[in-house]
Amino acid sequence: MKKVNLFLVLVLLLSIFVSAQTVKPEYQKCIKSFIDTLKSDKKEVIAEMVAYPLKREYPIPDVVDKSDFIKRYDEIFDTTLKNEITKSNPAKDWSDMGWRGIMLNQGNVWMDFDGRLTSVNYQSKAEIDLKKKLIEAQKKELDSSIAFFQKPICILETDKFKIRIDNLGNKNYRYVSWSIDKAMSEKPDLIIYRGNFVVEGSGGNHQYEFKKENYTYECAFIVAGEKNPPAAKLTIYQGDKVILSQNAKIIAK
Incomplete structure (x- = not known):
């Protein structure tokens, strides 16, 4: 897979914002309905409007269903986020991003069509x-040999x-592996530092690459x-x- 340099990443990001369009009136109605429901704090109604699972940043568990959403509603929608949403204008603050859906401002909230x-x-x-x-x-x-990192x-x-x-910090990625029959509490079989994060295209495919001597370990998503x-x-x-x-199962991400 080809690496995308910083220039191309910036071009891709720019293309996303250039491609943003005003949301059509029929979709603005959906946004307004969401805003009005949030203003009233109708958790049960909003729970019906969510596409599950609702991803949260690992290691925070994803929101798996309506019951889980209702329990975690206040944890997700604090005053700051509620204000951003409820004070937004469907015609001005939300953008049609094509196949990606509809985005609020710089992307704090996304909805589908x-x-x-x-x-x-x-x-x-x-x-x-x-x-x-x-x-x-x-x-x-x-x-203890790997019990230090900034972000899993x-x-x-x-x-x-x-x-x-x-991520050990400053985008210094670390690869750690064990044979499948070992527990992660045991000493690892292999540790590689200074890995790279690589983005391929705009569809979401990405990978982490690690080099050790003449070997390259590539974990692609x-x-x-x-x-x-x-x-x-x-x-x-x-x-x-x-x-x-080998194909891999994502146990946590």
Whole structure:
């Protein structure tokens, strides 16, 4: 997979905003309905408007269903986010982003064209505090050799390996792996530092690449572009030669 340099990433981001269009009147009605419901704090009604699972930033668990949403409503929709939404103008503050859906301002909230809430990218103080607590809990469960990181990225499993990727800070990514029969509390079989995050195109596909001597370990996440793709894939290269390729399950991300 080809790497996308900073210039191309900036071009892609610019193209997203250039492609933004005013939301059509029929979709503005859906947005207004969502705004009015939020103003009244009708949790049960809003819960019916959500496309589940509603992703939260790992290690915070995703919102899996209506009952879960109602319990966590105040944790997600704090005063700041409510104000941004309820004071917004459907015609001016929301944008039609094509296949991506409808976006509020710079992307804190997304809806689809059926009026369903598909993404909340904002984090309240309650969620920030919860994330810190969960990260500290993870560190205590790991071997001391890897019990330090700024942000967990994901946990994968292939037929042969358990894999953990963490951000140590300043986009310094770390690859850790165990044989599939080992627990992550045990000493890892392999640790590689200074990995790279690589974006491919605008469809969401991305990967993490790690180099150790003449070997490259590539953990790819496949969102679009293939028919019935695996969620993720581990590919190991020796030089330019593929010596292992295995589909991976995303255990956490």
